[in-house]
Amino acid sequence: MVKLEDAVTARFDSHGEKFEILVDPDLALELRKGNPVDFSDLLAVETVFKDAAKGTEQSPEALNKAFATTDVFEIAKKIVNQGNVQLTTEQRRHIRDIRVKEVIEFISRNAMNPQTNAPHPPQRIENALAEAKIKIDEMKGVEEQVSGILKELKKILPISLEQIKIAIKIPAVHAAKTEHILHKYKLLKEEWQGNGNLVAVVEMPAGLRQDFLNDLNGTCHGDVETKILEK
Numbered sequence: 001m002v003k004l005e006d007a008v009t010a011r012f013d014s015h016g017e018k019f020e021i022l023v024d025p026d027l028a029l030e031l032r033k034g035n036p037v038d039f040s041d042l043l044a045v046e047t048v049f050k051d052a053a054k055g056t057e058q059s060p061e062a063l064n065k066a067f068a069t070t071d072v073f074e075i076a077k078k079i080v081n082q083g084n085v086q087l088t089t090e091q092r093r094h095i096r097d098i099r100v101k102e103v104i105e106f107i108s109r110n111a112m113n114p115q116t117n118a119p120h121p122p123q124r125i126e127n128a129l130a131e132a133k134i135k136i137d138e139m140k141g142v143e144e145q146v147s148g149i150l151k152e153l154k155k156i157l158p159i160s161l162e163q164i165k166i167a168i169k170i171p172a173v174h175a176a177k178t179e180h181i182l183h184k185y186k187l188l189k190e191e192w193q194g195n196g197n198l199v200a201v202v203e204m205p206a207g208l209r210q211d212f213l214n215d216l217n218g219t220c221h222g223d224v225e226t227k228i229l230e231k
Helices: 025-032 060-067 072-082 089-110 122-131 142-153 172-182 206-220
Strands: 008-014 017-023 049-051 163-170 186-192 198-205 225-228
Touching: 008 025, 008 060, 008 072, 017 025, 017 060, 017 072, 025 072, 025 089, 060 072, 089 122, 089 142, 089 206, 122 142, 163 172, 163 206, 172 186, 172 198, 172 206, 198 206, 206 225
Parallel strands: none
Antiparallel strands: 008 017, 017 049, 163 198, 163 225, 186 198
């Protein structure tokens, strides 16, 4: 159990009420990452407060109304995952650095330059984020905020998060070896022909096209037919 002086407040608002718990900041971060934690170690006090600073406990009626339970551990899990946790400055900096890298990687792999039909290199995206002074929220997931980030990036970069469909015809001799590649993406069609050839249609972010074609051609030694389908 974390000491009171080392604990931080996690807060969740619902049904016009405030629900607060005192938690170990490191274990709260692990829980938000989806890792298992011992709730007895997570909580400084196994109590849900209305105001933790004043020591005012929340009523059982309010707990049942907001969480449909009075189980402190179940409530704590929801508060940490869905509420606001007062992380330390060092923790926030660490999470922010990770989130920025995730955003850059996501955009580099999924977006493209519509002028060249090629993805932007990560360094170019990183420079553009800095130039546009785009703030990345470390407490939000990448996909949750990427549309807003792209909107700002478009002011200084030609960039598009388009989806493309690619039709593929793979000779029988290579077909079985390529299934793991096709299933990395959204498989819209998969048809095994009488001669053993495989015909498929996959959908993917435009920025992943070259990686996909490289994998496919490498496995089939270039013996494969592909065509980008019109929208």
